[in-house]
Amino acid sequence: MGDETIFEFLHAEIINYTMNQNEIKKSDCKDEELSDLEYIGFTTGFKMIERLTKEMPRFKDELDTMKFICTDFWTAIYKKQIDNLRTNHQGVYVLQDNSFRFLTKISDGRQYLDVAPKYVGFTCGVIRGSLANLGINSIVTAEIQNMPLCKFHIQVQRN
Amino acid sequence: MSRSTARIDVKKVNSELVTLTYGALVAQMVKDFDNVDDVSKQLERLGYNMGIRLIEDYLAKTATGRCLDLKDTADKIQSAFRMYLGVQPNVANWSPAGDEFSFILDTNPITELVELPEEIKGLKYCNIICGVIRGALEMVQLDVQCWIVQDQLKGDANTEIRVKFIRRLEDAIPAGED
Numbered sequence: 001m002g003d004e005t006i007f008e009f010l011h012a013e014i015i016n017y018t019m020n021q022n023e024i025k026k027s028d029c030k031d032e033e034l035s036d037l038e039y040i041g042f043t044t045g046f047k048m049i050e051r052l053t054k055e056m057p058r059f060k061d062e063l064d065t066m067k068f069i070c071t072d073f074w075t076a077i078y079k080k081q082i083d084n085l086r087t088n089h090q091g092v093y094v095l096q097d098n099s100f101r102f103l104t105k106i107s108d109g110r111q112y113l114d115v116a117p118k119y120v121g122f123t124c125g126v127i128r129g130s131l132a133n134l135g136i137n138s139i140v141t142a143e144i145q146n147m148p149l150c151k152f153h154i155q156v157q158r159n
Numbered sequence: 160m161s162r163s164t165a166r167i168d169v170k171k172v173n174s175e176l177v178t179l180t181y182g183a184l185v186a187q188m189v190k191d192f193d194n195v196d197d198v199s200k201q202l203e204r205l206g207y208n209m210g211i212r213l214i215e216d217y218l219a220k221t222a223t224g225r226c227l228d229l230k231d232t233a234d235k236i237q238s239a240f241r242m243y244l245g246v247q248p249n250v251a252n253w254s255p256a257g258d259e260f261s262f263i264l265d266t267n268p269i270t271e272l273v274e275l276p277e278e279i280k281g282l283k284y285c286n287i288i289c290g291v292i293r294g295a296l297e298m299v300q301l302d303v304q305c306w307i308v309q310d311q312l313k314g315d316a317n318t319e320i321r322v323k324f325i326r327r328l329e330d331a332i333p334a335g336e337d
Contacts, residue, residue: 006244
């Protein structure tokens, strides 16, 4: 499959679909709204990583895994690397993408900030799914203050 | 970087990403609806929405003009398949009247890695393609019907998508003008 346009349109339609579905289900809790979208991303990421890392050596540690997500994985999916990775070495990672692919065409600034969460829900799921398949349970959230810059917060769950 | 990026084939990844994302979506739909026919209908609608946007992209990238006849249309859709899905379907089975034809795909990228469980055998998994074709053609004033005749997921040798020309759409007069 050659073209990324397909992926972008498919992504847009998935958002469209899940939002419609939510209206039908009439979930009154705001957090519920993005959960289907996130779940679709989760399954995608989960399967994706399985195929990507098939012939790779084992990751050394958590940080090594994160580095892989930021570089190779991100390049494979979003055609660029994560611009900045930060961590407090206690299980919190912040991945910063200065021009996130799904936001670049929407706005350059604060306009449409209210709809932005819809466009990152899928990706949060993808990250969570990939990490889950690499043995890291996490919570992934996104923070957008100024499009198209997007920060993904990964909180590793230890038990 | 310690790991070589060269091992990841970007083109292949992109294709699998679409396949897997689509698969996840269908799985979600099957969960949302009790009826597989409803899922098929939704997929068609979704494809339609994609098609009406995709045609813009296609026309811009290929700088193609208006279609002279249905034969020409078929050729152009064939090239669109190559462009967007990376497969080259055969155009075959023209009806005697020349208003119906089929695309035969021997490999179907969106059904790679897919197997239909017994209880949803009725699902038209590739219905999205039908929707895309219908939506895209509607934007160039062609009303068509599109459906799946053969499906590899159901044990057929090929995937066959049938297109039937219904009518040419007329440009509507803009509101407020006589």
